[in-house]
Amino acid sequence: MTVPLDVEPGSSAAEPEAVVAGVGKIEGRSLWQISWIRLKRDKVAIAGGFFVVFLILVAIFAPLICKLVGVTPNDFHQDLVDPSLQTPIGKWNGISWDHPFGVEPVNGRDIFARIVYGARISLLIAFLATLLSVVIGTVAGIVAGYFGGWVDTLISRLMDIFLAFPLVLFALALVGALPDRMLGLTGNPLRVALIVFIIGFFSWPYIGRIIRGQTLSLREREFVDAARSLGARRPYILFTELLPNLIAPILVYATLLIPTNVLFEAGLSYLGVGVRPPAASWGDMLSIAANWYQVEPLYMVPPGLAIFVTVLAFNLFGDGLRDALDPRSR
Template identity: 70%
Template sequence: MTAPPQAAGAGPTPEAVVAGAPKKAIEGKSLGKIAWTRLKRDKVAMVGGIVVVLLILFAVAGLVLDRFLNVVGPNEFHQDLIDTEFGTLAPKGFFGGMSWEHPLGIEPVNGRDIFARVFAGAWISLLIAFLATVLSVVIGTVLGIVAGFFGGWADTIISRAMDVFLAFPLLVFAMALVGVIPDSAFGLSGEATRIAMLIFIIGFFNWPYIGRIVRGQTLSLREREFVDAARSMGARGPYILFKEILPNLVAPILVYSTLLIPTNILFESALSFLGVGINAPTATWGGMLSEASRIYSQPHFMLWPGLFIFVAVLAFNLFGDGLRDALDPRSR
């Protein structure tokens, strides 16, 4: 049976159109490109990421201008701007002495510029949070992947160590340890000693959180087909750990790191607020809150450092949540 003849004036058949159409190669997308496409669609996460980048630039600029160029002056007194006529040490002017020269006002007692102190203290708060997170991630990843992959006595020892660290009163221990450390130790002195000690305490005692996540993921990955294929080809344990399993853990590690940074920012601020962080007069966000808590009649003194802490924590949380959704293979 033959096909019916095409009617006069009728257009080309669909088969002819497809055959005559130019062939376009299908472009493949890597997992990174797919994740970036998903992340760009999440406007809230992108706003959080932009704020994170701005905070990092803000902290780097504060470090350069304060410590290397000495043009910020966070400890410079402005006693001429303090009103003492009625026996109160309050700044002159609108809302704590806000002006073009002092956009966030000045401190009510000694007249130090609040913007200069927030600007100069940003790099210390963010530096401690970043390096403590790196320390936690490195220790937690190594111990978690070893416990999950090898199991047995290694898993038992590491898991019980996680339980001990998780039950440890970290805040009390940090207050006790920082209080007894001298100003010069381990080849460091003064402010550098305090920064190194805070990084060690916050980072070393927080590794079990990410260690448990990595261990759980490793227990699942070690039973996958690509691990069995690597074993069948003669691959040994270290190769499987670092070439097969670890690349598949990058996404959860990266996401949890972005969520751990704001926790460390808050913890450093809490230690500085309790007086066991960075010594005065060095400016930190938590230290400024501690000084502001003694003067309740000047709300601007507490507002600005608290607002910067709030914005930093919120931005990292929003970006980390969006990054988790973007790296999730089950999301659309």
């Protein structure tokens, strides 16, 4: 049933049927609004995202949290350690109200404080390394995919060379060969910068290949042809026309690359080439726990659980984000 088309004198046109019926104007949604609606429906991904935000806040406010609980990461509590066995007094790693996760063997350092401070190291290295690899990989992928020809061949072969590096062995050799002072940095700041460089610089080909494939498809689209016909230069097309359309795959891959970098940093610290003691690191805590596994097996639970839950949260959020940004997914 339609609305009568009688128009009052002086009016230019009849109102749309939906407006006359009281429905109101129908507003379209952007792709980001549609993606946000789809993401909100995925309760598992939202839970992972909330935990990621919680973990970031814990890392930022680690000193305040430890101060409120009344613990410190590097203070020794020899009175809480059995002098003969060198293990915490009591059960469950010596858990008490003063030490919620117990204390370490031998020195009695608080485990809760070291877990909280370890989050700062893991997330700092993971985020900075991911940022470095995303920037390099995105630029290289866009350039290779858009220009093609010998430029694409050169960058693609360079990606293959970097992917052929045994990254763990290279990191072990590089950390051991470099001096203790370099570029004005020393100690743990130098170690953090070195680990970020190794992870970020040698992992960019993974995202570079993805961006290259997406660019090969986008460069044939109509909006790119329209920009060329209007006389747009290549830098404008690359970073104004193509890059905004690559934000979705970049975000998705970055959220999936961060947990990989968390594991890699923990692995380096476990092997003894991460941050130096007494700085807290989840991988270093696992390395110490491995020496006391037969005596205090529960000591490896807090750092192991911290790594597991962190990686799981990022992966769940990344999977949900990928499904929300993919228009072909259900």
